[in-house]
Amino acid sequence: MKDDYGQLISSLAQVNKKKIVLLVLDGLGDTDNEGKGTALQIARTPNMDKLAQKAALGLAHPVFPGITPGSGPGHLGLFGYDPVMYQIGRGVLSALGLEFKLRKEDVAARLNFCTLDGDGKVEDRRAGRISSDKNHELIEKIKKNLQPGDVEVFLETESEHRALLVLRGEDLDDRVGDTDPQQTGKKPMDPARAPYDSSKTAKIARDIFNQVQEILKDESPANMILSRGFAQLPDWPSFHERYKLNPVAVAGYPMYRGIARLLGMEVFSEPKAPNDIISETVNAIEKHDFVFAHFKDPDKTGENGDIQEKIKAIEAMDEALPPLIEQQPDVLIITGDHSTPAPLAAHSWHPVPVLFKAPGLRGPFLDSFDEIAALKGELSIISSKEIMTLAMAHAGKMAKFGA
Amino acid sequence: MKDDYGQLISSLAQVNKKKIVLLVLDGLGDTDNEGKGTALQIARTPNMDKLAQKAALGLAHPVFPGITPGSGPGHLGLFGYDPVMYQIGRGVLSALGLEFKLRKEDVAARLNFCTLDGDGKVEDRRAGRISSDKNHELIEKIKKNLQPGDVEVFLETESEHRALLVLRGEDLDDRVGDTDPQQTGKKPMDPARAPYDSSKTAKIARDIFNQVQEILKDESPANMILSRGFAQLPDWPSFHERYKLNPVAVAGYPMYRGIARLLGMEVFSEPKAPNDIISETVNAIEKHDFVFAHFKDPDKTGENGDIQEKIKAIEAMDEALPPLIEQQPDVLIITGDHSTPAPLAAHSWHPVPVLFKAPGLRGPFLDSFDEIAALKGELSIISSKEIMTLAMAHAGKMAKFGA
Numbered sequence: 001m002k003d004d005y006g007q008l009i010s011s012l013a014q015v016n017k018k019k020i021v022l023l024v025l026d027g028l029g030d031t032d033n034e035g036k037g038t039a040l041q042i043a044r045t046p047n048m049d050k051l052a053q054k055a056a057l058g059l060a061h062p063v064f065p066g067i068t069p070g071s072g073p074g075h076l077g078l079f080g081y082d083p084v085m086y087q088i089g090r091g092v093l094s095a096l097g098l099e100f101k102l103r104k105e106d107v108a109a110r111l112n113f114c115t116l117d118g119d120g121k122v123e124d125r126r127a128g129r130i131s132s133d134k135n136h137e138l139i140e141k142i143k144k145n146l147q148p149g150d151v152e153v154f155l156e157t158e159s160e161h162r163a164l165l166v167l168r169g170e171d172l173d174d175r176v177g178d179t180d181p182q183q184t185g186k187k188p189m190d191p192a193r194a195p196y197d198s199s200k201t202a203k204i205a206r207d208i209f210n211q212v213q214e215i216l217k218d219e220s221p222a223n224m225i226l227s228r229g230f231a232q233l234p235d236w237p238s239f240h241e242r243y244k245l246n247p248v249a250v251a252g253y254p255m256y257r258g259i260a261r262l263l264g265m266e267v268f269s270e271p272k273a274p275n276d277i278i279s280e281t282v283n284a285i286e287k288h289d290f291v292f293a294h295f296k297d298p299d300k301t302g303e304n305g306d307i308q309e310k311i312k313a314i315e316a317m318d319e320a321l322p323p324l325i326e327q328q329p330d331v332l333i334i335t336g337d338h339s340t341p342a343p344l345a346a347h348s349w350h351p352v353p354v355l356f357k358a359p360g361l362r363g364p365f366l367d368s369f370d371e372i373a374a375l376k377g378e379l380s381i382i383s384s385k386e387i388m389t390l391a392m393a394h395a396g397k398m399a400k401f402g403a
Numbered sequence: 404m405k406d407d408y409g410q411l412i413s414s415l416a417q418v419n420k421k422k423i424v425l426l427v428l429d430g431l432g433d434t435d436n437e438g439k440g441t442a443l444q445i446a447r448t449p450n451m452d453k454l455a456q457k458a459a460l461g462l463a464h465p466v467f468p469g470i471t472p473g474s475g476p477g478h479l480g481l482f483g484y485d486p487v488m489y490q491i492g493r494g495v496l497s498a499l500g501l502e503f504k505l506r507k508e509d510v511a512a513r514l515n516f517c518t519l520d521g522d523g524k525v526e527d528r529r530a531g532r533i534s535s536d537k538n539h540e541l542i543e544k545i546k547k548n549l550q551p552g553d554v555e556v557f558l559e560t561e562s563e564h565r566a567l568l569v570l571r572g573e574d575l576d577d578r579v580g581d582t583d584p585q586q587t588g589k590k591p592m593d594p595a596r597a598p599y600d601s602s603k604t605a606k607i608a609r610d611i612f613n614q615v616q617e618i619l620k621d622e623s624p625a626n627m628i629l630s631r632g633f634a635q636l637p638d639w640p641s642f643h644e645r646y647k648l649n650p651v652a653v654a655g656y657p658m659y660r661g662i663a664r665l666l667g668m669e670v671f672s673e674p675k676a677p678n679d680i681i682s683e684t685v686n687a688i689e690k691h692d693f694v695f696a697h698f699k700d701p702d703k704t705g706e707n708g709d710i711q712e713k714i715k716a717i718e719a720m721d722e723a724l725p726p727l728i729e730q731q732p733d734v735l736i737i738t739g740d741h742s743t744p745a746p747l748a749a750h751s752w753h754p755v756p757v758l759f760k761a762p763g764l765r766g767p768f769l770d771s772f773d774e775i776a777a778l779k780g781e782l783s784i785i786s787s788k789e790i791m792t793l794a795m796a797h798a799g800k801m802a803k804f805g806a
Contacts, residue, residue: 066797
């Protein structure tokens with residue numbers, strides 16, 4: 001992987017006392033709601049609108065026009081890591097979501113409980129979406145009976161049929177085949193098939209899955225597990241290496257704390273409500289020059305297709321903003337990691353509105369912060385991965401490139 | 404060639420029943436005509452204007468700002484293949500334009516008849532632009548007298564001094580030097596010079612050109628041929644591999660059918676008039692989930708520098724649109740492969756207006772479809788190669804990237 005822009009940015013990054021706050025309203029972007037506009041257009045947001053009048057607005061593509069990102073790529077983009085270049089393996093993402101403290105020597109995989117028929121073929125890839133309680137009970141049964149050999153094996157329930165497997169030991173690697181055949185009527189695949197047959201880890205996985213099949217053979221409907229996405233912690237430049245910043249994350253949900261930790265951000269407290277997020281941010285900025293603050297509700301309500309609740313979530317955050325605004329961080333960015341339009345009830349590819357309050361702006365200065373106003377803003381349409389470099393520049397933290 | 408974005412898009416593409424129509428008005432973009440606006444601004448286009456009021460508008464750069472594309476790069480961009488990464492060799496492009504059915508083992512080159520002086524030096528690289536009839540007569544004479552050895556040789560008249568050469572046989576490759584010295588006063592170059600001297604094909608070409616010089620020695624002014632751009636069919640992912648679509652082309656001219664075939668699109672019928680193009684498109688969409696429809700006249704009239712005729716061509720297509728609009732394809736895109744401004748009487752680099760009618764839009768919704776309105780549109784200024792991914796996304800055919 002050759003990240004020319006990343007290296008250039010690192011080489012130009014400078015330390016000073018200026019403070020940068022990145023406030024992420026997860027899933028903020030929206031589409032038109034039956035001719036009434038987007039959630040951000042409809043919501044009463046006097047504080048953000050007032051900020052907009054002295055800020056640069058724009059829209060940011062999280063990955064690429066037409067590509068809908070998950071939380072991982074969405075946040076990596078905001079942190080200035082090209083999400084196509086920096087891809088998190090599924091096993092690692094599962095570990096992050098459970099706040100499992102992965103070590104460098106670990107290998108993680110995502111598991112699904114499944115149902116095998118009498119011939120050992122997959123009948124249901126999700127075992128009828130068993131309850132999380134049943135999942136937990138089965139995980140305990142496996143842990144009790146499994147003979148792990150010379151590796152440590154960690155198993156954790158995620159939710160419903162989903163679980164996490166982590167192997168810890170020496171000389172492990174991620175060259176392990178997925179056993180999930182991705183369709184019913186086929187047997188689980190051998191994790192140590194070619195080209196994985198030279199991997200010690202793949203042979204360990206094979207042995208574990210054989211034992212699990214024996215342990216679960218009398219269970220129903222979840223009588224086996226399937227694995228996907230064996231992965232190790234990626235060896236990426238940390239946020240500090242990239243920007244020479246001393247970053248901290250204020251995030252109430254495990255997945256976002258996990259992504260922040262992956263980049264070496266400090267993580268403390270777990271606020272979920274707007275007032276708590278803002279007061280933690282105001283505290284955090286005292287000792288750090290970069291704060292990533294995460295607010296989940298616009299995404300949750302958008303995924304539920306509930307435009308009224310999405311509007312309320314945005315309004316609640318707007319109402320909570322004054323202490324942060326009064327603190328006057330040098331650069332304040334309010335945006336989302338992706339759009340979650342209520343009409344689509346899902347993440348989407350639409351570019352996300354960005355409010356960028358900083359010294360050194362040009363205009364035009366607009367009256368309100370929303371997707372339609374943002375289209376006319378100083379930032380125009382950018383890529384999410386460009387936002388951090390802009391923040392660094394406006395904070396006076398970027399040296400000149402070339403003489 | 405490493406096409407990370409292409410691979411990402413392929414990995415996310417999903418099949419569903421939604422239909423996408425891409426209607427290309429060749430050379431659609433224009434510049435200002437003596438203060439009266441662009442062809443699309445001046446033309447009366449009530450149907451497109453009505454579509455615009457519920458569509459996303461924007462402008463698309465076919466390749467890169469300032470780069471004027473030919474038909475090949477222009478269309479590859481629209482199909483989502485980066486035209487800088489996916490370059491069609493000149494020989495293959497000539498074959499496509501003549502609808503010559505190139506096979507994988509063939510090597511194609513573009514030929515020009517030329518005039519050599521008494522010393523065997525090039526006196527006129529185009530032999531005074533001989534007529535197509537004379538060209539045909541000379542091609543027949545060469546075919547009659549040539550001893551091709553152990554390859555099959557195909558020769559076809561293009562127009563004026565231009566012709567196509569195709570070699571068919573075993574173990575052929577495209578490591579053949581151009582013989583055209585690109586200036587007068589020099590002898591044709593040896594196609595088997597270093598570094599091409601190890602290529603069997605280059606030696607065959609040398610032998611053929613030596614024979615042709617002998618066969619044409621008493622002709623005037625066209626007493627020799629020069630060759631350029633030996634090339635083989637590229638090994639590219641098909642449109643189906645890229646998007647999991649079942650595509651069809653509705654195109655009246657060989658070049659466009661050829662480019663469509665190159666990507667594995669089905670091709671049938673050859674409509675040239677707007678009504679025929681639209682009715683064929685309406686038929687085609689019944690059995691296919693993607694239709695590429697091509698209308699040549701805005702480019703032809705633009706190249707003639709005839710603004711009145713260009714306006715008429717656009718108006719004729721607008722008038723023909725209703726049956727397609729009534730059919731309500733899930734995604735309807737109306738755009739061009741490049742601009743052909745009447746004031747320039749040539750292809751140009753100006754970004755091309757795009758009308759994008761689909762579910763899941765955001766606004767602003769504008770009153771008319773033209774270059775000036777498009778600048779304020781939801782799509783803003785994009786790259787042509789992004790259009791297909793957007794179409795896939797709006798049709799619900801793209802899975803989420805990452806969790």
